[in-house]
Amino acid sequence: MKDKLSFLPKLALVLFCLISLTYIAILGQSLLAPLLFSFLMAILLLPVGNFLEHRLRFKRSLSTLVSVILMISVIGGIIYFFGNQLSDLWADWPLLKEKANVSYHELQKWISHTFGVNSQKQLDYLNDSTEKALATSAAIVATTLATLSSTLLFLGFTLLFTFFILNYRRVLFTFLTSVFREEHKEKVTEIVSQIQYIIKKYIIGLFLQMLIVTVLMITVLSLLGVKYAVLLGLVAGIFNVVPYLGIFFALLVSCLITFATAGAGKVLLVLIAFVGVHAIDGNVLMPLVVGSKVKINALFAFIGIVVGEMIWGISGMFLCIPYLAMLKIIFDRVDNLKPWGILMGEEHKPDKKKRIYRITKKIKLEEKD
Numbered sequence: 042m043k044d045k046l047s048f049l050p051k052l053a054l055v056l057f058c059l060i061s062l063t064y065i066a067i068l069g070q071s072l073l074a075p076l077l078f079s080f081l082m083a084i085l086l087l088p089v090g091n092f093l094e095h096r097l098r099f100k101r102s103l104s105t106l107v108s109v110i111l112m113i114s115v116i117g118g119i120i121y122f123f124g125n126q127l128s129d130l131w132a133d134w135p136l137l138k139e140k141a142n143v144s145y146h147e148l149q150k151w152i153s154h155t156f157g158v159n160s161q162k163q164l165d166y167l168n169d170s171t172e173k174a175l176a177t178s179a180a181i182v183a184t185t186l187a188t189l190s191s192t193l194l195f196l197g198f199t200l201l202f203t204f205f206i207l208n209y210r211r212v213l214f215t216f217l218t219s220v221f222r223e224e225h226k227e228k229v230t231e232i233v234s235q236i237q238y239i240i241k242k243y244i245i246g247l248f249l250q251m252l253i254v255t256v257l258m259i260t261v262l263s264l265l266g267v268k269y270a271v272l273l274g275l276v277a278g279i280f281n282v283v284p285y286l287g288i289f290f291a292l293l294v295s296c297l298i299t300f301a302t303a304g305a306g307k308v309l310l311v312l313i314a315f316v317g318v319h320a321i322d323g324n325v326l327m328p329l330v331v332g333s334k335v336k337i338n339a340l341f342a343f344i345g346i347v348v349g350e351m352i353w354g355i356s357g358m359f360l361c362i363p364y365l366a367m368l369k370i371i372f373d374r375v376d377n378l379k380p381w382g383i384l385m386g387e388e389h390k391p392d393k394k395k396r397i398y399r400i401t402k403k404i405k406l407e408e409k410d
Contacts, residue, residue: 076198087109232374251282255278258318262311267299277318
């Protein structure tokens with residue numbers, strides 16, 4: 042009875058702490074989301090900063106500034122590459138517009154023949170929809186501006202926090218080691234180094250996921266005969282880093298281009314292809330490829346993605362897995378929390394040599410009997 046009573050207050054305290062932390066996370070999303078994202082970027086840029094500081098004898102602030110500028114340059118290079126690819130698409134825009142008109146009239150005829158709705162009724166319906174869209178255009182513009190401003194604010198905070206975390210990394214590390222007792226200093230140092238290593242593995246997993254999705258989409262779209270299959274496959278793979286929103290953006294662009302170049306009949310095939318690849322990515326690639334790199338089992342990876350989306354939306358879905366990996370590293374090295382680390386990790390298969398030895402020993406015992 043005493044154990045039961047002592048367990049219930051502990052459970053209530055844990056639940057209260059979880060609810061409080063979740064509420065604080067929701068309230069502080071504008072500050073905490075870019076801060077946590079900046080921590081990941083700082084870990085990735087740490088080798089560059091150390092190289093500039095120790096090998097090239099840069100000052101701490103200068104090495105940090107150069108590292109952040111390199112990160113901005115890489116992101117700008119990716120944007121520039123897509124700009125060049127889109128310029129080819131823009132050059133064919135008059136031809137695409139003409140083919141889109143032809144496809145639109147074919148779609149009109151198909152609707153009229155299949156559903157018995159004449160062209161005039163279709164035009165009336167489109168005009169009515171256009172008027173309703175214009176009536177709500179103010180709300181749409183306001184939402185778009187709010188999203189754009191929040192994105193710019195997120196990027197600005199991320200760059201600033203990345204600079205500060207890199208610049209004051211020694212202070213932060215000294216703080217972490219000073220908070221705990223002297224006998225735990227070695228363990229804290231080991232945890233920090235493991236966190237840095239596991240984040241690199243997570244990024245490798247992300248690149249693997251992007252590569253597989255890109256190859257799948259290029260292959261499927263090429264087999265379907267979609268124009269600009271390579272560009273659309275790259276868009277689908279890279280934008281897939283942003284869960285849900287990225288794949289829907291790639292789907293929208295692919296459907297529009299397919300409608301303009303190949304007609305409405307092939308749009309359905311492209312839609313099915315995207316749904317199939319997205320299902321493979323969400324149920325196989327994301328939990329197994331990315332989750333395996335951070336040693337998180339598929340169940341907790343999926344739960345983390347759902348909870349992250351509920352709390353912080355897209356940024357929460359992106360941040361959940363690396364921070365689950367950090368928690369597992371801590372759980373595995375704290376005695377009282379090791380069961381939670383085992384629960385979050387993958388199932389360890391028994392050694393084949395030991396299994397063969399046990400089977401052989403069992404056969405010999407049976408032969409003796």
